[in-house]
Amino acid sequence: MPINPIPMKKYLSLLGLLSLSLMLSCNQQASEKQEAKKEALKFAKTKGYLKNNCLSCHSETAGEGERLAPPFFAIRKHYLKRYPNEEAFTKAMKSFLLNPQKDHALMQGAVDKFGLMPPLNYPEGQLEDIVEYLYEVEQPKPQHKVASDKSLAKAKKMALATKKVLGKNLMTALQDSGKYHALSFCNVRAIPLTDSMSQNLAHSIKRVSDKARNPNNRASQFERDILAQFRTQLENGEEPEGQIAKLASGDYAYYPIITNAMCLQCHGEIGKDLDSDFYKELKKLYPQDEAIGYQTNQLRGMWVVELSESN
Ligand code: HEC
Ligand code: HEC
Structure with missing residues (x-):
């Protein structure tokens, strides 16, 4: 190894600095990766929850005549159009889901067509995850x-x-x-x-x-x-x-x-x-x-x- 041009002491401290910064960026990358993994896991869990609790009515595969509610693709589109900002989106959708009422519903046409969505019970923290998921993740087209x-x-x-x-x-x-x-x-x-x-x-x-x-x-x-x-x-x-x-x-x-x-x-x-x-x-x-x-x-x-x- 050609260490001759650099004095040993300097070389060592350089090495230390290098490995320190390497370690730091490694750590940062690892934590970012972990974050992303956690997020993906949470989304996958929420997707499963929606499948078991919502898709019986909100199915995107049911034909036009068989559907009991609009598909999430359409709901997400309506909400994003009205509330492009995540905070406003979250607030509006959460308040509807906690207490579905006709004048709170964004999709008046759907209320007329299908009737109002019944109130549901959500496990602790689930509602937040659902709304975040529907904001972040593109939903399948019917x-x-x-x-x-x-x-x-x-x-x-x-x-x-x-x-x-x-x-x-x-x-x-x-x-x-x-x-x-x-x-x-x-x-x-x-x-x-x-x-x-x-x-x-x-x-x-x-x-x-x-x-x-x-x-x-x-x-x-x-x-x-x-x-x-x-x-x-x-x-x-x-x-x-x-x-x-x-x-x-x-x-x-x-x-x-x-x-x-x-x-x-x-x-x-x-x-x-x-x-x-x-x-x-x-x-x-x-x-x-x-x-x-x-x-x-x-x-x-x-x-x-x-x-x-x-x-
Ligand atoms: C028993 C059938 C049924 C189930 C189950 C159901 N929904 Fe609905 N949902 C409806 C109907 C009908 C509408 C359209 C009328 C309305 O807006 O109230 C609707 C509308 C919505 C809307 C749009 C409301 C608006 O602003 O107009 C959201 C968001 C929603 N549902 C989310 C969910 C989620 C999340 C679940 C599962 C946790 C779920 N729904 C389960 C029937 C259902
Ligand atoms: C030179 C005369 C002539 C011109 C110019 C003409 N058409 Fe026709 N069009 C006819 C004749 C003759 C028929 C009957 C054809 C047949 O026996 O199916 C016809 C039939 C049609 C039909 C079928 C329905 C029907 O009435 O039987 C449509 C649609 C139509 N034309 C549209 C147009 C459009 C659009 C234009 C202009 C872009 C146009 N035509 C220009 C002579 C003409």
Whole structure:
């Protein structure tokens, strides 16, 4: 060991200092590690407690219709939004849990839907641990919701891809040969599904409307209800997002179709955007047509995507 350049005494004190600081940082690290371990243990215990005492009502795996209370994921989100600060969060949730009362409840919608949570007894110190856990630890998302979001994203992708092809075909047809020839281009069945659409994304895709041109595209009563919801959202200035439904015949995604200026020459007001002579021709092809009188940014109909099992 090359100790020669440093005098022995100095070397020793240096060594001492070094090992002292090493020891100190080691100790600090060890205690931090221990702290973290204790915290993790406490959280694991609380998680177990919630599982045995709360999840019978607050289950995140129960379906929408089977649930007896909102899942903790939603509760945590509501509380964090209202009380981002830990102290305020703790105070509000603790006071509710000690004495659940309607006017103390943050989630009035849940109270109306499920009724008020019954008062429970908590072992000493347990309430503090629960509230800390719900503040600190991200809660699992309701499972059916996760699947729906994924399916909805896929359905949206598919609807947009189809819309793009449709729009492009329509535009080219209108430019090349005018609207008389473009007539058939607004028919989805005339469009071959592109690769991106057919890649295992869905069983089928169709369009429906509550004012259909082709009677085959008429919306069912169930679909009309969804259209009505989209229309209300649009009228309130929101952008309708789309919806998922599980029916006996399969899982379906619904995605709104909104008009733009290009649509009006075939779906607008007769004599204005929609040429009367042209409409006479159109009417020959579609004697039962109802799909006129639209303006821009209105709900024309929706895509109905039947999702494949892989969703
Ligand atoms: C018997 C069913 C049931 C059990 C068991 C239950 N809850 Fe609830 N809980 C509800 C219902 C119903 C609501 C929604 C209505 C409300 O807010 O009172 C609710 C709401 C809550 C809320 C939100 C209150 C608010 O501000 O609106 C919290 C927090 C909560 N529960 C925590 C717990 C915890 C923690 C446990 C277990 C120690 C638990 N619950 C056990 C039924 C239950
Ligand atoms: C060149 C004329 C033309 C243009 C432009 C046009 N459409 Fe159509 N549209 C039609 C025809 C024809 C049908 C009937 C297709 C069929 O037989 O399925 C139709 C059907 C539809 C349907 C299916 C429901 C129904 O009424 O049968 C929707 C939804 C639709 N169009 C939306 C639009 C939108 C949105 C635009 C603008 C982006 C648009 N269309 C532009 C001619 C047109």
